[in-house]
Amino acid sequence: xxxxxxxxxxxxxxxxxxxxxxxxxxxxxxTGIAGAPLFTAALALLCSVAGWWSWKSATTPGHGLxxxxxxxxxxxxxxxxxxxxxxxxxxxxxxWLFILxxxxxxxxxxxxxxxxxxxxxTRQRLVDTLIPVLFGAWLLFLxxxxxxxxEVPHVLLPPPSAIAARFAGSLDILRADFYQTFMKAxxxxxVIGCGSGFAVAVLVDRVPFLQRGLLPLxxxxxxxxxxxxxxxxxxxxxxxxxxxxxxxxxxxxxPMLVNTVTGLSEAGALERDLMRSYGAGYWQNxxxxxxxxxxxxxxxxxxxxxxxxxxxxxxxxxxxxxTVGMGFRISTEVGRMNVDMVWAxxxxxxxxxxxxxxxxxxxxxxxxxxxxxxxxx
Amino acid sequence: xxTSVTQQPLVQPPAGxxxxxxxxxxxxxxxxxxxxxxxxxxxxxxxNAPWQIDIYERAKVDWTLGDLVHETLRQERPVLPAPHQxxxxxxETIFGKRxxxxxxxxxxxxxxxxxxxxxxxxxxxxxxLIAVGIVHVVSLEKSLMPWVISSQTIPILALAPMxxxxxxxxxxxxxxxxxxxxxxxxxxxxTIGMVKGLRSPNPLQMDLIRTYSASKWxxxxxxxxxxxxxxxxTSLKVAIAASLVGAIVGEMPTGAQAxxxxxxxxGSYYGQTIQIWSALVTAALxxxxxxxxxxxIERLTLKRMGLQP
Numbered sequence: 001x002x003x004x005x006x007x008x009x010x011x012x013x014x015x016x017x018x019x020x021x022x023x024x025x026x027x028x029x030x031t032g033i034a035g036a037p038l039f040t041a042a043l044a045l046l047c048s049v050a051g052w053w054s055w056k057s058a059t060t061p062g063h064g065l066x067x068x069x070x071x072x073x074x075x076x077x078x079x080x081x082x083x084x085x086x087x088x089x090x091x092x093x094x095x096w097l098f099i100l101x102x103x104x105x106x107x108x109x110x111x112x113x114x115x116x117x118x119x120x121x122t123r124q125r126l127v128d129t130l131i132p133v134l135f136g137a138w139l140l141f142l143x144x145x146x147x148x149x150x151e152v153p154h155v156l157l158p159p160p161s162a163i164a165a166r167f168a169g170s171l172d173i174l175r176a177d178f179y180q181t182f183m184k185a186x187x188x189x190x191v192i193g194c195g196s197g198f199a200v201a202v203l204v205d206r207v208p209f210l211q212r213g214l215l216p217l218x219x220x221x222x223x224x225x226x227x228x229x230x231x232x233x234x235x236x237x238x239x240x241x242x243x244x245x246x247x248x249x250x251x252x253x254x255p256m257l258v259n260t261v262t263g264l265s266e267a268g269a270l271e272r273d274l275m276r277s278y279g280a281g282y283w284q285n286x287x288x289x290x291x292x293x294x295x296x297x298x299x300x301x302x303x304x305x306x307x308x309x310x311x312x313x314x315x316x317x318x319x320x321x322x323t324v325g326m327g328f329r330i331s332t333e334v335g336r337m338n339v340d341m342v343w344a345x346x347x348x349x350x351x352x353x354x355x356x357x358x359x360x361x362x363x364x365x366x367x368x369x370x371x372x373x374x375x376x377x
Numbered sequence: 378x379x380t381s382v383t384q385q386p387l388v389q390p391p392a393g394x395x396x397x398x399x400x401x402x403x404x405x406x407x408x409x410x411x412x413x414x415x416x417x418x419x420x421x422x423x424x425n426a427p428w429q430i431d432i433y434e435r436a437k438v439d440w441t442l443g444d445l446v447h448e449t450l451r452q453e454r455p456v457l458p459a460p461h462q463x464x465x466x467x468x469e470t471i472f473g474k475r476x477x478x479x480x481x482x483x484x485x486x487x488x489x490x491x492x493x494x495x496x497x498x499x500x501x502x503x504x505x506l507i508a509v510g511i512v513h514v515v516s517l518e519k520s521l522m523p524w525v526i527s528s529q530t531i532p533i534l535a536l537a538p539m540x541x542x543x544x545x546x547x548x549x550x551x552x553x554x555x556x557x558x559x560x561x562x563x564x565x566x567x568t569i570g571m572v573k574g575l576r577s578p579n580p581l582q583m584d585l586i587r588t589y590s591a592s593k594w595x596x597x598x599x600x601x602x603x604x605x606x607x608x609x610x611t612s613l614k615v616a617i618a619a620s621l622v623g624a625i626v627g628e629m630p631t632g633a634q635a636x637x638x639x640x641x642x643x644g645s646y647y648g649q650t651i652q653i654w655s656a657l658v659t660a661a662l663x664x665x666x667x668x669x670x671x672x673x674i675e676r677l678t679l680k681r682m683g684l685q686p
Contacts, residue, residue, distance in 0.1 A: 107516065110516045110519070111516045113516075113519075114516040114519040115515065128519065132519070132520050132521075132522075132523040132524055134520070135520035135521065135524070136524065155546065156543055156546075156547065157543075209408075210405070212405040212406075213404075213405030213406050213407075213408055213409035214409055215402075216402050217406060217409060217410070220665060220668075223614065223618040223664050224618070224660070224661045225622045225625050225660045225661065225664055227534075227622060227625070227626060228637075228641055228657045228660055229657065230641075231641050231642065231644065231645030231653055232645075232650070232653055232654070232657075234645065235456075235645065235650070306530070307529065307530055307531075307532060310535075311534045311535070314532055314534070314535045315534060315626055318626075318629055319642070319645055320645075326535070330535055330538055330539070331538050334538045334539050334542045334543075335542070339539060339543060342538075342539045343539075346535055346539075349531065349535050350531040350532075353530045353531045353532050354527060354530045354531065356530070357529075357530035
């Protein structure tokens with residue numbers, strides 16, 4: 001069976017070939033670092049061999065994995081060259097050609113992996129998580145190499161390694177900030193906001209008039225820049241976490257209200273008729289039919305709100321805090337140009353935000369397993 | 378909406394204007410709004426009263442409830458300004474000043490809106506481009522899409538001060554840094570909506586266009602893109618609101634020079650509550666207007682395309 005030659009194999013071959021030629025012909029022993037040119041030459045050779053082999057053979061996942069291993073090896077060597085040999089800041093065109101060849105190989109490897117499809121759900125899921133993880137790792141590598149290779153000032157963009165070092169070095173501060181912002185402000189505001197939104201929605205649901213009046217307004221409110229109330233809340237409730245919680249309450253209230261009201265009208269006519277024929281009262285109807293039917297909407301609001309709550313609390317801290325908190329740290333360290341600390345704080349925010357969202361998604365899966373989106377065909 | 382048509386009698390009694398108003402959403406919404414304003418007034422009286430009573434007691438004058446209400450609604454720096462105070466301030470700063478003046482709210486709104494709009498346009502183009510890539514390239518879908526989705530869970534707005542200050546440090550100031558924040562806030566919803574939309578043609582339609590032996594390019598322009606338009610507009614409404622939030626938050630770390638965000642910050646520094654509220658109400662109005670504008674364009678477009686009666 002004849003196949004079209006893969007574009008990325010071709011690119012990998014071309015780049016690594018060029019790197020090889022440049023390295024052997026033009027490497028200047030005076031500026032070159034001892035051993036480095038040979039190193040890149042060997043790697044470029046490896047890349048071209050891998051590219052050649054990949055071109056000749058079929059697109060199988062095992063093949064993709066082999067390419068990934070080659071790319072990881074190449075990436076490690078590139079980092080060793082940069083930091084171990086003091087290559088940073090005086091990298092040659094050869095080095096970038098080598099990186100480009102690696103990039104093409106990586107893409108080819110991902111292509112091979114992405115073509116994988118299996119009836120075995122566990123294997124499929126394994127590959128489907130492996131691909132984005134590899135992609136993310138590649139982006140981090142590229143970030144590191146570009147920043148180190150071009151000597152981008154750390155004030156502008158610190159490399160991931162510097163951020164990781166700063167993260168590991170200031171765990172105490174990060175923990176205190178996390179505790180202040182997340183455990184106090186976000187959680188309190190989230191519980192109060194979602195709880196009151198839910199309660200008001202159940203009340204509103206009893207009065208169709210209110211329902212018709214509030215729903216369009218609630219939808220409108222979701223488009224408004226509510227974070228703007230932050231300065232007012234700081235004036236009213238002081239500098240501590242209470243004012244941040246108040247902002248979070250306002251931000252999370254309306255999505256919960258709108259979603260719950262919509263969800264409560266979600267139960268089908270058939271089910272309603274059935275409940276009526278059982279002679280079910282309002283409360284039985286609510287707890288046995290309508291609330292369960294509204295759960296997907298309620299969880300949707302809970303998930304949206306998990307992100308909104310983090311944003312609300314962090315932005316509110318820009319308007320004044322005691323000297324602790326994620327938003328406070330971000331705004332002060334930016335002022336001191338400690339950009340790696342800001343990035344470390346953002347890593348915390350990202351982890352907290354995703355974990356919060358993940359917990360909500362897990363709960364959703366547990367409670368709405370019956371919903372169409374979770375059923376296997 | 379929940380109007381149950383089936384339960385109405387066949388021959389309807391002639392409906393008065395009141396009945397007709399309250400059959401739709403207009404009546405209820407108006408009532409709720411009036412209720413909201415009433416609660417606002419009550420809140421203003423309640424929150425501003427302690428300070429006013431303090432003044433009375435220091436001056437040792439007798440006061441009645443009427444006096445109290447009257448005075449609490451016209452303080453200069455109230456805890457909660459009354460709606461009419463906000464309206465008066467807005468009227469003065471919107472219509473009372475030349476629009477080039479630094480004290481004019483129109484000027485500040487324009488500063489915010491222009492960067493929000495620039496970010497919105499770039500973000501939409503970028504988001505659309507990425508969506509096209511994701512739909513057409515399998516490895517992009519598998520590697521990039523999970524990141525696009527999980528990036529929604531990250532409080533990305535926290536990056537805003539850093540972008541502003543760092544770009545400011547290398548000499549990039551004014552419109553562009555704020556537009557960058559708006560860009561990254563609004564490109565995610567567009568990407569996700571467009572991926573959904575570009576995938577929305579059903580298998581029958583895809584099969585049909587394949588039997589015509591259409592190229593990928595033709596499939597895109599004749600089938601995928603037209604069917605994604607409704608999704609696009611839904612995302613655009615989310616995106617314009619998000620880009621406005623991005624621009625407002627982006628104006629805060631620069632030390633309050635111009636824009637609605639700067640008005641909020643300056644107001645909070647100097648305790649000018651009326652100024653904060655008028656900036657806030659203006660921001661809300663602008664956001665609502667922008668969303669309504671896109672809704673209007675949506676209706677026109679969908680009508681032209683024959684997607685909506």
